[in-house]
Amino acid sequence: MGLQTFSPDCSVEDLVAAMNRDGACIIRDMLSPEILKALQEDVAPWIEQTANGRDEWAGRKTKRTGGLIARCPTVREIAVDPLILGAANATLRPYCSKIQLNITQLITIMPGQGAQPLHRDRFVWGGDDSGGVIPEAIEPQCNGIWAVEDFTEENGATHVVPGSHKWPFTRQARRDESVQAVMKAGSVLLYNGTVIHSGGENCSTVARKALNVTYTLGWLRQEKINISPARPKSLAISTSNSPTSSVTASATIHWAFTLIRSRRGSIATSCPRKPHSVDSPSKSPEWYKRTPSRSQADRFAPGERPALPAPRPRRSRAQRIAHRDA
Numbered sequence: 001m002g003l004q005t006f007s008p009d010c011s012v013e014d015l016v017a018a019m020n021r022d023g024a025c026i027i028r029d030m031l032s033p034e035i036l037k038a039l040q041e042d043v044a045p046w047i048e049q050t051a052n053g054r055d056e057w058a059g060r061k062t063k064r065t066g067g068l069i070a071r072c073p074t075v076r077e078i079a080v081d082p083l084i085l086g087a088a089n090a091t092l093r094p095y096c097s098k099i100q101l102n103i104t105q106l107i108t109i110m111p112g113q114g115a116q117p118l119h120r121d122r123f124v125w126g127g128d129d130s131g132g133v134i135p136e137a138i139e140p141q142c143n144g145i146w147a148v149e150d151f152t153e154e155n156g157a158t159h160v161v162p163g164s165h166k167w168p169f170t171r172q173a174r175r176d177e178s179v180q181a182v183m184k185a186g187s188v189l190l191y192n193g194t195v196i197h198s199g200g201e202n203c204s205t206v207a208r209k210a211l212n213v214t215y216t217l218g219w220l221r222q223e224k225i226n227i228s229p230a231r232p233k234s235l236a237i238s239t240s241n242s243p244t245s246s247v248t249a250s251a252t253i254h255w256a257f258t259l260i261r262s263r264r265g266s267i268a269t270s271c272p273r274k275p276h277s278v279d280s281p282s283k284s285p286e287w288y289k290r291t292p293s294r295s296q297a298d299r300f301a302p303g304e305r306p307a308l309p310a311p312r313p314r315r316s317r318a319q320r321i322a323h324r325d326a
């Protein structure tokens, strides 16, 4: 059984019905040739700077280039696509009052990379096939894998096990139970966080590139920090004349807040000009000698402690009333 494929004029209800049945579906021709080209150009320099994965799971011939909501203007447009946001809201809003962006990354599977192990994304928040930390009844993710180049069987199109989001967590999937999301560049594979899936083996001579944009429940910690520490100005609001620019602006601002929240552990009330540094340099011993901290300054030898003013004698209640009424 293959995945259901829709045209971009389908409804959110169509997508929700397919996702309920199979856990995933494909929407073809979502990106115009112009946007696709802009995306390819936007991400190329960042992919070049990205190191390969460091273990078998991430893939030693796979690159994951993150923080793209901050780095690439085109990704901001794509991340607020009304149809995909509609499906994400329909999937997640039963469990939260506001959804948030989770990941924006480019997954480049290079020639020679073997298939990724089949997995469920929801276990990133803890748990394994014997059970998860998030109760089974809660769906924590709605995800998109956008084909930046054509997805073929040879170059590692994503494997999905249709219907596996309804299986008990203890049931393992076999590779032959999966189907591959073969699709043209500009199409998107939509899937929930519970369906079993994986990246495919790349037996071709070209890299398979996918933009992975995922959404999660507003109350969950995001999987990745979606911000580029080197480019705070990239949070600037889009001023393009595209019909979605107002959506982009408000969504970007909202996400700036949620991004900051994930760094600071609390909801920011204003958007700082500069993200808070996560690794401020430690100070030298000389700095501490020059600048005693409050607790150091309090540590006087007994004879050195300055004399405190003598406490005022306590007045009785009658004295206080007499003083007040005087």
Ligand SMILES: O=C(O)CCC(=O)C(=O)O
Pocket: 107, 116, 121, 145, 156, 157, 158, 159, 197, 198, 199, 200, 210
């Ligand atoms: O690259 C793909 O097709 C899927 C990647 C994936 O499932 C993951 O990295 O969690």
